[in-house]
Amino acid sequence: MKHFAVKYLREEKLPTPFCPGCGNGILMNAFFKAVEELGYRDLRNFVFCSGIGCAAWIPSPHFMADSIHTLHGRAVPVATGIKLMKPHLKVVVIGGDGDLAGIGLSHLIHAARRNIGLTVIMVNNMIYGMTGGQVAPTTPRGIKTTTTPKGNLEDPIDVARILVEAGAPYVAKWTTYHVISLKNSIKKALRKKCFTYIEVVSQCPTSYGRNAGFKNPSEMLKWFKENSITYEKAKKMGRDIWKKKIVVGEYVDIYREELTERIRMEDLDYEN
Amino acid sequence: MFWQGNVACAEAAVKAGCRFFAGYPITPASEIAERMAQILPEVHGIFMQMEDEIAAINAIIGASWAGAKSMTATSGPGFSLMQEGIGYAFMTETPCVIVVVQRLGPATGQASKGGQGNFMQARWGTHGDYSAIVLSPNSAQEMFDLTVEAFNLSEKYRTPVILLADELSAHIVEPVKIPERIVVVDRRKARDHSEPFFGSSDPKGIPPMPEVGEGLNILVTGSTHDEWGYRYTSDPDVHRKLVTRIYWKIEGNVRDIADYEADIDEKAKVGIVSYGCSSRTVYEAIDRLRGRGIRVSHLRFRTLWPFPDWIVEELAEKVNVILVPELSLGQFCREVERAAHGKARIISITKIGGGEMITPKEIIEVVERI
Numbered sequence: 021m022k023h024f025a026v027k028y029l030r031e032e033k034l035p036t037p038f039c040p041g042c043g044n045g046i047l048m049n050a051f052f053k054a055v056e057e058l059g060y061r062d063l064r065n066f067v068f069c070s071g072i073g074c075a076a077w078i079p080s081p082h083f084m085a086d087s088i089h090t091l092h093g094r095a096v097p098v099a100t101g102i103k104l105m106k107p108h109l110k111v112v113v114i115g116g117d118g119d120l121a122g123i124g125l126s127h128l129i130h131a132a133r134r135n136i137g138l139t140v141i142m143v144n145n146m147i148y149g150m151t152g153g154q155v156a157p158t159t160p161r162g163i164k165t166t167t168t169p170k171g172n173l174e175d176p177i178d179v180a181r182i183l184v185e186a187g188a189p190y191v192a193k194w195t196t197y198h199v200i201s202l203k204n205s206i207k208k209a210l211r212k213k214c215f216t217y218i219e220v221v222s223q224c225p226t227s228y229g230r231n232a233g234f235k236n237p238s239e240m241l242k243w244f245k246e247n248s249i250t251y252e253k254a255k256k257m258g259r260d261i262w263k264k265k266i267v268v269g270e271y272v273d274i275y276r277e278e279l280t281e282r283i284r285m286e287d288l289d290y291e292n
Numbered sequence: 293m294f295w296q297g298n299v300a301c302a303e304a305a306v307k308a309g310c311r312f313f314a315g316y317p318i319t320p321a322s323e324i325a326e327r328m329a330q331i332l333p334e335v336h337g338i339f340m341q342m343e344d345e346i347a348a349i350n351a352i353i354g355a356s357w358a359g360a361k362s363m364t365a366t367s368g369p370g371f372s373l374m375q376e377g378i379g380y381a382f383m384t385e386t387p388c389v390i391v392v393v394q395r396l397g398p399a400t401g402q403a404s405k406g407g408q409g410n411f412m413q414a415r416w417g418t419h420g421d422y423s424a425i426v427l428s429p430n431s432a433q434e435m436f437d438l439t440v441e442a443f444n445l446s447e448k449y450r451t452p453v454i455l456l457a458d459e460l461s462a463h464i465v466e467p468v469k470i471p472e473r474i475v476v477v478d479r480r481k482a483r484d485h486s487e488p489f490f491g492s493s494d495p496k497g498i499p500p501m502p503e504v505g506e507g508l509n510i511l512v513t514g515s516t517h518d519e520w521g522y523r524y525t526s527d528p529d530v531h532r533k534l535v536t537r538i539y540w541k542i543e544g545n546v547r548d549i550a551d552y553e554a555d556i557d558e559k560a561k562v563g564i565v566s567y568g569c570s571s572r573t574v575y576e577a578i579d580r581l582r583g584r585g586i587r588v589s590h591l592r593f594r595t596l597w598p599f600p601d602w603i604v605e606e607l608a609e610k611v612n613v614i615l616v617p618e619l620s621l622g623q624f625c626r627e628v629e630r631a632a633h634g635k636a637r638i639i640s641i642t643k644i645g646g647g648e649m650i651t652p653k654e655i656i657e658v659v660e661r662i
Contacts, residue, residue, distance in 0.1 A: 030509075033522075067504045069354070081511050081522055086504040088357060089513035089523070090350065091380050097314075097347040101354025101362070102504060104338045105312060109505045130343040283338065290333055 025052035028063055033081050041229075041237030043196040043222030044078050047114075047143055050199055050220075054206035066110045069099040071124060074150050074224075075116035075143035093124030096131050099138050107137065107280035110210060117144040117158040121179045125157075128179070132188035132215050136279040139209045139216045142179060145224035153227030161263075164231045178262060180219050184272045189214040191271040193251075195221040195244035198268055205270070213278045221248075221266050293470065297435040297462045298365075301391060301455070302327035304439035305363050309476050310389070311337035312355035312362035314348040316370060319403040320459045321393040324365035345370035349377030352388045356381075357512060359481075359503040361443055365391035368410060369400060371417070379418030380514040381452040382538060385490065385499070387479055389442045391455045393462040394568075396644065405647030406459030408568055408619040411627075414456045415597045421535050423542035425549055426454045426597040428568045432466035438594060444477035445549060449541060450498050456596060458619070459647060460569035482508065491519020495537055496544040543598050550600040553592040556607070560587040562659055563611035563636065565604060565628050567593045570617045570650055577652035581659060588659070601631040608635035613662050617641040617650045 025048070038044045055063070063085035070076035072092035080089035090098045095113045103111045113120075120128050120142045131138055147165060148154040155165040155172050158179075162171045180193045190212055192205040202220055209216035223229060223240035234240045244266065251269030254261050261267070295303070302324050305313070313332055315325040325341065332339040338355070342348040345366055352362035366374065371392045381388055394410045396402035414426040425445050429438045438455055446453040482489055482500035489502050489510060499519070502510045511521030516531040524530040542549070555578070566574045571592040581588050591607055593600065608614060614636045616625040625640035632638060641658060643650050 064507045065505075080513060084509055086508070086510050087512070088354070088504070089511070089515065090353075091376055091514055094346065094350040094377065094380075097342065097350035098354035098357075100340070100342075100347075101312065101314065101351035101356075102358045104340060104351075105355045105358035105360045106505050126343055127347055130347070286333065287336055290336070 024056060025049065027061070028052050028055065028084055029082055030084050036082055037077065038074065039226045041223065041225040042074070043145065043220070043224070044075060044143065046196040046199060047141070047202070047220055047222065048078055050203040051141070051206055053203045054210060058207055058210060066112055067102055069095040069102070069111065069113045071095040071115045071119035073116035073119045073148070075114060076119060078114050078143070093119050093122070094127070095119065096124060096127035096138065096140065100131060100136055103136055103138055103280060104283070107284070111138050113138055113140040115142060116149070117142060117146065118148045118156050121177055122157045125179070129182060129186045132183045132186040132217065134279050135187060135189060135215045135276050137213050137215060140218070141206070142217070142219045143222045144219055145222045145228055146176070147224050147228040149224045149227040153231060175263065180217065180271050181262070183217050187276065188217050188272065189274050189276045190216040192217070192269065193219040193221070193271065194268050195248055195266055196223060197241045197244040197248070201268070213281065214276055215278070293468045294465060295432055295468045296323060296465045297429070297432040297457065298323035298393070299327050300432045300436040300468045301365070301439045301457070302331065304436040305389070305443065306331055306335060306337070307470070307474050308440040308443035309361045309478070310363050310443060311335065312352060312360040313337070313364065314340040314342050314351035314355070314362070315364050315366065316342055316345045316348050318367045318370045320395055320462050321365045321367045321391065323462070324391060345373040346377060349374040349390070353377060353381055353384070353386050356386045356388050357504050361387070361447065363389040363391065365393070367393050367395045368397040371410060371413065375418040378452055379420060379422070382418065382422040382424070383514045384512050385450045385501070385538065386452065387446040387450050387501070388452050389439070389446055389455060390452060391439070391457060394456065394458040396647070402646065404459070406569055406619065407644060407647070408458055408570065409623065409644070410456060411596065411618070411620060411623040414454050421539055423539045424454060424597050425449065425451060425542060425595070426456050427551070427594055428456045428596050429461045429594070430568050430571045430592070431461055432464055432468050434594070435461055436468050436470070440474055441551070444475065447477045447479040448498070449545070450479060450501055451542060456568070458569045460572070484508070488519035490517055490521050490534070492537065496540045497537065498541055546598040546600060549595055549598060550603070551594040552600060552603060553594065554603070555590040556610070557587045557589050558610065560589040560610070561612045562587070562662060563589045563591065563607045563614045564655070565591045565607070565614055565616050566618070567596055567624065570619060573650050573652055573655060574617060577655035580652060580656060586659060599627050599631060604628055604631035605633055605635065608632035611636050613637045613639060615639050615641055615655065615658055617655060619643055619650070
């Protein structure tokens, strides 16, 4: 029997080029489970946009769908152009932390502010993996990378909290350990019309794990499990907790009228 | 209509079928965005002010893949920021129009003052090998006409087209005549998998373009790709085939794309080659010279790139000297000199700063000294 997800994939392009132990496969699995549980038999209603980096290769060319592999950091504005012209499509951005939190961060903030109906999934492996393990804006303090040989002197950025402040109606953050919750969040996000953001802290055993002292991928997953606390708990604790732990859960889930809906209302005015 | 050049450009875009505009405010191009914000919703089009020019170029690329004719408008600094995105549009063969109202640079330069310093950037601005179509108007009327032409060429050749205007043609207010019949070209659309989306058996071929959301499972990438859009970054032949076709589909059609105005006096020994705002000075200079019985020929390019070499060479064969007036330090002259193949002496007339034009008198003085 074929794996349930094969129908969503370009079979001739498998296996993926990802390293053994990479978290990308866990996200793919969670994404397809969500899509299947929502009743999609194929990905005809979806357009995927991705930038440059390992996570950007998740949809392109593996997904059996329309998929636009854009420049580094520019998946969100390309997706914005598509969504504005074809609001009925599910436009999903999948990218890494270098792509979305580094070079492309301003686009992400503005997409949240506009509340344009994209679903953005950021695979946060805390490193530039494809280029060989350079420090990222998400790398924790003290971690040795190829460009911080004595350890990272900077503090990491917390994209989820930034997007809450920017006005994103739905923000969730999980790790590759929290597969079921991740799947449920993706399901919830894909049902919504508004801008939705899901971050998944993921393991990169090759470029991050080795330098950070992890012996194997499963050690990293164990670390995710032990080092994360829920958003509800974190809210009751001091400010330091956000730097010490991975805060998982739904950061926000509210209603705000989505941009293309607002445009459609204005459009109706021109008809009358 | 009595329109400003930028307004004429926006009006023409909508008439050419533009239904998506994304931009970022910049002098001296902002009036295009302002007009688009007014008139696009009237035709159920989308106007979007983005967070920067990088977002603007990428948004119009996205909209183009969603089937819309799309446009952005900017000036030097914004054009510099857009270069990577323009390269992506070349590589993925994405039709779109980029209006560049030239000001003085480098950097912020003199924002509200005219110049012609983006001539080379318009052709060579992004990295790698490609060929660009660049058009240049010299009046409000041509801001209208060449905007329509830019969309048509973009759709026909499935490529980004740059309308290289300048502060004068953008801000001048002149009568603009809207043609009774406007020819509008639409892209050849792929509706199934019978023809590849990124390849052709013809080395100058233009593949049909699919649209997202129609069940064709299209793959688009700025990396080197095969004829169905799959990334192939290690095969030298895949790169060679793709990029030479992208180059030759434009360069190989230079005679179809070339648009110019030729005012040739077969007996003239002095020729002038110009484009954009500088050409308006030449008109006046030629009137005065001819009034005094001095015979002069004038070539004025509406198509700057691909550069119509042969037209310059033909002129160079007829005259002894070619004058090249421009508001930059010899960018345009360098190309004229190359195309003339040493068949005539080339004299560069340049001026930069403050948006000051070269005067007719300055051109006449050079002619007198020959």
